[in-house]
Amino acid sequence: MLLPLFIMLIILSFLIKTFITCLIDVLVLLWCIKFICRATHSANKWEVVQRTLNGSQFYSYSVCNVGEREQDNWLRTTFIQRRPAASRVFVEIQFIVRDCNSFDGASLTCKETFNLYTSESDADVGTTFRKGQFKKVTTIAPDEITSKNDLRINTETRVVENLSRKGFYLAFQDIGACIAILSVRVYYKTCPATVKSLASFPETVAGGENQALKEVNGVCTDNAISENLPRIYCTVDGEWVVPVGQCQCKPGYEEVEDTCQECQQGFFKAAASGDKCEPCPANTQSLKSGALSCPCMDGFYRAPNDPPNGPCSGLPSAPKDLVATTTQLSAGKLVLSWSPPADTGGRNDITYSVDCQRCESNVCQACGEKIRYEPASTGLTDTKVLVSELDAHLNYTFTVEAHSGVSLLALPRSKPPSTSALTTSLHYTGEYPPKITSMRLVERTPTSLSLSWDVSPRPRALSPPIRYELNYRKKDDNLGMTTYTVLKLEKNLVQVNELNPGTAYLFRVQAFTGDGGAGGSSMEEQFETLPEAVIFGAAVGGAVMLFIVAVVLFLRRRSVNAPSQLTTSYLLFTEQLKPLKTYVDPHTYEDPNVAVLKFATEIHPSHVTKQKVIGAGEFGEVYRGILKAPGRKEVAVAIKTLKPGYTEKQRQDFLSEASIMGQFAHQNIIRLEGVVTKFKHAMIVTEYMENGALDRYLKDHDGEFSSFQLVGMLRGIAAGMKYLSDMSYVHRDLAARNILVNNTLECKVSDFGLSRVLEDDPEGTYTTSGGKIPIRWTAPEAIAYRKFTSASDVWSFGIVMWEVMAFGERPYWDMSNHEVMKAINEAFRLPAPMDCPSAVYQLMLQCWLQDRSKRPRFGDIVSLLDKLLRSPDSLKTIADFDPRVSIRLPSTSGSDGSPFRSVSEWLESIKMSQYSENFTCAGIVTMDQVLQMKNEDIKNIGVRLPGHLKRIAYSILGLKDQTSTLSVFAV
CATH class of the missing domain: 2.60.120.260 (Galactose-binding domain-like)
Structure with missing residues (x-):
C-alpha cells in the first residue's frame, strides 16, 4: 500500500510543478x-x-x-x-x-x-x-x-x-x-537631398536644440543666378524650411521642369525672377527668342512713367460735343462742357486744356490773364470748366484739346492738326456785374455795429439800380450749428443792432443788379462789439456763495461718514456683510491629523488612478489622474504625492495645505476633492485644471486674447480673493504662477503653502518668524516688517494684474530683489503694459499705494471690474505707453548700459529670441538694419502674433530715441 501511495505522490508533485511552470x-x-x-x-x-x-x-x-x-x-x-x-x-x-x-x-x-x-x-x-x-x-x-x-x-x-x-x-x-x-x-533625423527653386542641396543631419535651424548652401542650375548664395535651413525634425537667396532664371529665360529655357519668339522676360515669359503687350513686337523686352511699333509710344515692359499707346482723338452754356449772363460767366474723345489711344490718363481767343473789331488776341477758369485752364480731368470775368458784347473762341502721357513724345515728329482739339465760338452780350471792393467799420457799441462798403465802377451806358444782401454770424458758432442772419438793403450802409457785448461777428456782402443778376461778394470780414462793464460786487458775491456751498457739502459728508451718525438700517446692512464662516488655522490644532480629518474627505487609494506625470511639487511628483468614487461620476483630477523617505514633519506640512483648502468652497478657489492619509503614501487630490499655471499659459498665448478677456480673468481672481478676505484669510503668495486656468479660461487661486490666518481685529496682521518672501509680489510693509494683511494681498493682486495684461512678463524684468525694493521705496511703480486699458492701469496704481489703508478692498476691485466688463467701451482708452520703460530694457543699451552688440542680444533683452533665426534668414544682422524696419517688414519675416509684433515694433521705437537716458531703472 505504501509504494503505490508514494508513486502517486511523486506523480502529483510532478503535475503541480509542470502546471506552475506553464503558468509562469x-x-x-x-x-x-x-x-x-x-x-x-x-x-x-x-x-x-x-x-x-x-x-x-x-x-x-x-x-x-x-x-x-x-x-x-x-x-x-x-x-x-x-x-x-x-x-x-x-x-x-x-x-x-x-x-x-x-x-x-x-x-x-x-x-x-x-x-x-x-x-x-x-x-x-x-x-x-x-x-x-x-x-x-x-x-x-x-x-x-x-x-x-x-x-x-x-x-x-x-x-x-x-x-x-x-x-x-x-x-x-x-x-x-x-x-x-x-x-x-x-x-537620428536628416533632411534629404533635394532641389528647391533651381538650387540643389545635399542630405544634411538635423541639428539639436542649440542649433534649431542648420544652414545649408546650395548651387544654382544652368542659366539660373542668385544675388546671394542660395541657402536653406534644416530643422530639428528633418524638414527643409526658409529658403534664402533662391536661384532664378536669367532675363530672357523661364523655368521649365527645374531648368531654365529661352523665351519663345513673341514672348519676353525682363528680369531674373521665378516668373514665366510673358507675351509682348499691345502695340509692341518681338522678332527673336530670348527677348528681354518688346519695342513699340511705329506710331505708338511709352510715357516716361510707363513700365518699360508695358503696352505702347497712341495719341487721343479730339474731344466731342463742345457746348458753351451761358446760364448766368449778368455775372460774366459761362460753362464749357464736352464729351471724352472716342479714341483714348489705349490710355486712362487723359487730361484737357482750354485756350481762349477774344475778338474785337475783327482783331483777335489771346484772352490772357483777364479770363478766369475754375478749376483751371490746363490739366483738367473733368469734362467741363467754368469761365468768368467775360466782357460784354465781345466775340470769344474757345478751343479744347485732349492730352495723354504720350502727347509730348509725338510733338517733335509732327503734331497732326485738329486731331486732338475741338473749337467753338460765341458772342457774349452779358452786363457788367457789380462787385463789392471793400468793407469798413463806421461805429460800434456793446450791442451794435455800423458798416459801409464800396462797389466797383460800372459802364455809363448801364446803370440799373443795385441791391445788397448782408450775411453775418457769430465767429465762435459751432461749425455744425452755424446760424446766419440775412439783411436785404438798398444802400451801401447799415447799422446792425441787438448784438452781444464783447463778441466777434463775421460779415459778408453781395450785390445784385436790378434784373436779378448776382454780382461778386466781399471777403468775409470780422468786426467785434465793445465789451460790457463787469460788476465786481456781483462776482465777489458769487464767489462767497460758492464757498458757502462747498463748506456745507464738506460738513454734510463728514456727518454722513461719522460712525455715530449711522442709521439703524445702515448698521443692519453692515452686519449682513460679515461672512458666515471664518477660516480656522490648522496649526492651532495640537494634532494636525485631526485638522485634516475635520476639513478634508478621506479617499481610498483604489478610487484614484494615476495616469501621467505632469510636474513636480515641493514634496513629490504631481500626476494627472482619474477619481472614481462610489456613487459619483468619474472626474479628472490632479494628484500630489509625497516622495519616499519623508519625515513626519514633512508629512504634516504636506497635508496642512489640504486642511486649508478643505475650508474653502468658491468657484474661483481650487477645489479639494480629498486626501489619502490612511496609507503610507499620502496624496492630495484636487480638481484638474487643463491649462495649468496662468503665467505660463499667457506666455504661450502672447497677444491672442483681447483686453476684455484678460479683464474677465482678473475679475475671477479678484472674486476668489474677496472670498478669502471675507473669511479673514491672507494668502501671502498671490502671483500668476499660483493661479490655475481650466479649459474655459476660468482662473482659480491655488497654492496655500505660505498662507496664514488674520487675527480677529480687522487690522490685525500676521508676523512670520522667518522664511522666504516673494519680493516682486509683496507689499513694502510686508517686506520691511513682515506684516501681512488683506491690504498686502491687494498689492500682490496689482502685480498679478500687471502680469496678466503683459501676457506673463516677469515683474520688474531682470532687476535684482535689492534693486526692486530700493526702486519701490523711491516711489517707482511698474509702467503700463502695452495696450493696457487706462482704467485697468489706474486700478493697478491704486493697489500699489504706499499707505495700505488707502488701497481698495477686494470687494471694491470686483465691483470696478464688473463695471468695466459691463461697459466694454471703457476699455478702449489705452494708458500711455513708453517703449523705453515698458519693454524690459530701455533705450539703446543692454542691462550694463552699453549698446546692444547684436540683433540676438537685443531680441533676448525683450524676450523675443525665438525670432533670431527669422531675422538672420531675412538678412537683418546689424542693429542699423533693425532701426530701418517698419511694421510691414516685421510681418514679412514671419512675426504674426499681434502681441509679438507690437513688442518688437515698440522696442524699435525705443531704440530710435537716442536722447533717452540709457537706464531708467538705475537705482
Whole structure:
C-alpha cells in the first residue's frame, strides 16, 4: 500500500510543478514581445527572456520587485556609435508597466515609473559599469497601465541632446516598478537631398536644440543666378524650411521642369525672377527668342512713367460735343462742357486744356490773364470748366484739346492738326456785374455795429439800380450749428443792432443788379462789439456763495461718514456683510491629523488612478489622474504625492495645505476633492485644471486674447480673493504662477503653502518668524516688517494684474530683489503694459499705494471690474505707453548700459529670441538694419502674433530715441 501511495505522490508533485511552470511561461510571454538592444550590463534584478511567437524570436528585459524596499536596478545597452554630425538622437522605447493596485500588499512600495540615463564615450568600455558616469535624461511614465488580465504596451520617445563624443550608452533605472522593456530604437533625423527653386542641396543631419535651424548652401542650375548664395535651413525634425537667396532664371529665360529655357519668339522676360515669359503687350513686337523686352511699333509710344515692359499707346482723338452754356449772363460767366474723345489711344490718363481767343473789331488776341477758369485752364480731368470775368458784347473762341502721357513724345515728329482739339465760338452780350471792393467799420457799441462798403465802377451806358444782401454770424458758432442772419438793403450802409457785448461777428456782402443778376461778394470780414462793464460786487458775491456751498457739502459728508451718525438700517446692512464662516488655522490644532480629518474627505487609494506625470511639487511628483468614487461620476483630477523617505514633519506640512483648502468652497478657489492619509503614501487630490499655471499659459498665448478677456480673468481672481478676505484669510503668495486656468479660461487661486490666518481685529496682521518672501509680489510693509494683511494681498493682486495684461512678463524684468525694493521705496511703480486699458492701469496704481489703508478692498476691485466688463467701451482708452520703460530694457543699451552688440542680444533683452533665426534668414544682422524696419517688414519675416509684433515694433521705437537716458531703472 505504501509504494503505490508514494508513486502517486511523486506523480502529483510532478503535475503541480509542470502546471506552475506553464503558468509562469504564459505570464512571461505577456511581457516578452521584442527587444532590439542587447544589454551588456544587468545589475540586480533585471532578467532577459527569449520566446518564439509566430515563428519570430522576441526578447524582453523585465524586473518586478514591487514588494522589496529601496530598489535600484540598472540595465545598460551596448556601445552605440554616433555619426559625427548627429548631436541629437531619439530614443523610442516600447514597454509595459503593471498597475500597482493589482499587487496585494505591495502597493505601498510599488512604483509606476522608471528613469532613462545616458553616458558618452570615445570607445567601447565593455562590461565596465559605473553609475556615476551616467546622467539622467528623464523620468518615463506610462500612458496606459497593465492590469492582471489586460496587456497594455506603451511607446514613448525621448530626445538625447548635445552629443559630442564618438558614441554613447543608454541605461534604464528601476526604483521599484513592475516593468518590461520590449524594444529600444535609437535614431537620428536628416533632411534629404533635394532641389528647391533651381538650387540643389545635399542630405544634411538635423541639428539639436542649440542649433534649431542648420544652414545649408546650395548651387544654382544652368542659366539660373542668385544675388546671394542660395541657402536653406534644416530643422530639428528633418524638414527643409526658409529658403534664402533662391536661384532664378536669367532675363530672357523661364523655368521649365527645374531648368531654365529661352523665351519663345513673341514672348519676353525682363528680369531674373521665378516668373514665366510673358507675351509682348499691345502695340509692341518681338522678332527673336530670348527677348528681354518688346519695342513699340511705329506710331505708338511709352510715357516716361510707363513700365518699360508695358503696352505702347497712341495719341487721343479730339474731344466731342463742345457746348458753351451761358446760364448766368449778368455775372460774366459761362460753362464749357464736352464729351471724352472716342479714341483714348489705349490710355486712362487723359487730361484737357482750354485756350481762349477774344475778338474785337475783327482783331483777335489771346484772352490772357483777364479770363478766369475754375478749376483751371490746363490739366483738367473733368469734362467741363467754368469761365468768368467775360466782357460784354465781345466775340470769344474757345478751343479744347485732349492730352495723354504720350502727347509730348509725338510733338517733335509732327503734331497732326485738329486731331486732338475741338473749337467753338460765341458772342457774349452779358452786363457788367457789380462787385463789392471793400468793407469798413463806421461805429460800434456793446450791442451794435455800423458798416459801409464800396462797389466797383460800372459802364455809363448801364446803370440799373443795385441791391445788397448782408450775411453775418457769430465767429465762435459751432461749425455744425452755424446760424446766419440775412439783411436785404438798398444802400451801401447799415447799422446792425441787438448784438452781444464783447463778441466777434463775421460779415459778408453781395450785390445784385436790378434784373436779378448776382454780382461778386466781399471777403468775409470780422468786426467785434465793445465789451460790457463787469460788476465786481456781483462776482465777489458769487464767489462767497460758492464757498458757502462747498463748506456745507464738506460738513454734510463728514456727518454722513461719522460712525455715530449711522442709521439703524445702515448698521443692519453692515452686519449682513460679515461672512458666515471664518477660516480656522490648522496649526492651532495640537494634532494636525485631526485638522485634516475635520476639513478634508478621506479617499481610498483604489478610487484614484494615476495616469501621467505632469510636474513636480515641493514634496513629490504631481500626476494627472482619474477619481472614481462610489456613487459619483468619474472626474479628472490632479494628484500630489509625497516622495519616499519623508519625515513626519514633512508629512504634516504636506497635508496642512489640504486642511486649508478643505475650508474653502468658491468657484474661483481650487477645489479639494480629498486626501489619502490612511496609507503610507499620502496624496492630495484636487480638481484638474487643463491649462495649468496662468503665467505660463499667457506666455504661450502672447497677444491672442483681447483686453476684455484678460479683464474677465482678473475679475475671477479678484472674486476668489474677496472670498478669502471675507473669511479673514491672507494668502501671502498671490502671483500668476499660483493661479490655475481650466479649459474655459476660468482662473482659480491655488497654492496655500505660505498662507496664514488674520487675527480677529480687522487690522490685525500676521508676523512670520522667518522664511522666504516673494519680493516682486509683496507689499513694502510686508517686506520691511513682515506684516501681512488683506491690504498686502491687494498689492500682490496689482502685480498679478500687471502680469496678466503683459501676457506673463516677469515683474520688474531682470532687476535684482535689492534693486526692486530700493526702486519701490523711491516711489517707482511698474509702467503700463502695452495696450493696457487706462482704467485697468489706474486700478493697478491704486493697489500699489504706499499707505495700505488707502488701497481698495477686494470687494471694491470686483465691483470696478464688473463695471468695466459691463461697459466694454471703457476699455478702449489705452494708458500711455513708453517703449523705453515698458519693454524690459530701455533705450539703446543692454542691462550694463552699453549698446546692444547684436540683433540676438537685443531680441533676448525683450524676450523675443525665438525670432533670431527669422531675422538672420531675412538678412537683418546689424542693429542699423533693425532701426530701418517698419511694421510691414516685421510681418514679412514671419512675426504674426499681434502681441509679438507690437513688442518688437515698440522696442524699435525705443531704440530710435537716442536722447533717452540709457537706464531708467538705475537705482
